[in-house]
Amino acid sequence: MSEPFDFDTNPNLSNDYERTPEMFIPGYHASHAMAITLLGDAIGGRGRVLVLGAGGGIELCALAQAFPEWKLVGVDPSIEMLNQARSKLRARGFEDRVELVHGYIPDSPNGPFDAATCFLTLHFIRDDGGRLDALSHIRRRLGPTAPFLMINGSVDKKAATFARQLRWYGAFARRNGASEDRIATFTMGVREELHALSPSREESLLREAGFVDAELFYVGLMFRGWIATAG
Numbered sequence: 001m002s003e004p005f006d007f008d009t010n011p012n013l014s015n016d017y018e019r020t021p022e023m024f025i026p027g028y029h030a031s032h033a034m035a036i037t038l039l040g041d042a043i044g045g046r047g048r049v050l051v052l053g054a055g056g057g058i059e060l061c062a063l064a065q066a067f068p069e070w071k072l073v074g075v076d077p078s079i080e081m082l083n084q085a086r087s088k089l090r091a092r093g094f095e096d097r098v099e100l101v102h103g104y105i106p107d108s109p110n111g112p113f114d115a116a117t118c119f120l121t122l123h124f125i126r127d128d129g130g131r132l133d134a135l136s137h138i139r140r141r142l143g144p145t146a147p148f149l150m151i152n153g154s155v156d157k158k159a160a161t162f163a164r165q166l167r168w169y170g171a172f173a174r175r176n177g178a179s180e181d182r183i184a185t186f187t188m189g190v191r192e193e194l195h196a197l198s199p200s201r202e203e204s205l206l207r208e209a210g211f212v213d214a215e216l217f218y219v220g221l222m223f224r225g226w227i228a229t230a231g
Helices: 020-024 028-043 058-066 079-091 130-140 162-175 180-192 199-208
Strands: 047-052 070-076 098-102 115-119 147-153 211-220 223-230
Touching (some): 020 028, 028 047, 047 058, 058 070, 070 079, 147 211, 162 180, 199 223
Parallel strands (some): 047 115, 115 147
Antiparallel strands (some): 211 223
16 A cells, blocks of 8 residues: 555655645745745855755756756655656756756765755654754755755644644645545645654754754745754
8 A cells, every 4th residue: 555655656646746735835836936045045046956855856947947057966765756857857958957866865965065955855754863864964965054945844743733733734735626535645644654843843953963043934834944054
């Protein structure tokens, strides 16, 4: 049986990836526009940028479109999603500026990179040492003062308010045309599989991994995004 968030075994997820985040994540494309603004301000029009969880190619294409002089490295563990990314990049003429790597965060090239992003990916890693290890790997691949942007499902799942936030999550998707079956599947996935952490824990892990000056730049219901600097 396929898992709700396994992109290689759940064709309903990977085949409709262009549409799915728009249905379930408030301000999905706006979060990319914010990231482009912050990264451009931090490193300018030239740079080498590491994009983690790059499968599907949505963020890669947005960054490549915005910054024609950037070199991008996209890393993802899903073969299916990397194939989709490759197709998108080729169709838009960005393929020569993007290197795709099959693997997890520790499999990323060593760098140093001028910036890194990790959107909707770290929340699949448990806070049992694994999340800190992933963040530490990212930090080691960044040059001094390089910016790092991450977006995660960030919520205290032990709090009494979590049930209400799950209702909002489903209600938002329903307004955007998601089927009841898909809402039920994704809600179960958030409840049982997503290793969401409270905002305070997210910021604590960034500090432990060697990042400084973490600042919230995006909030969409239970999803939050931070920009931090390699210390």
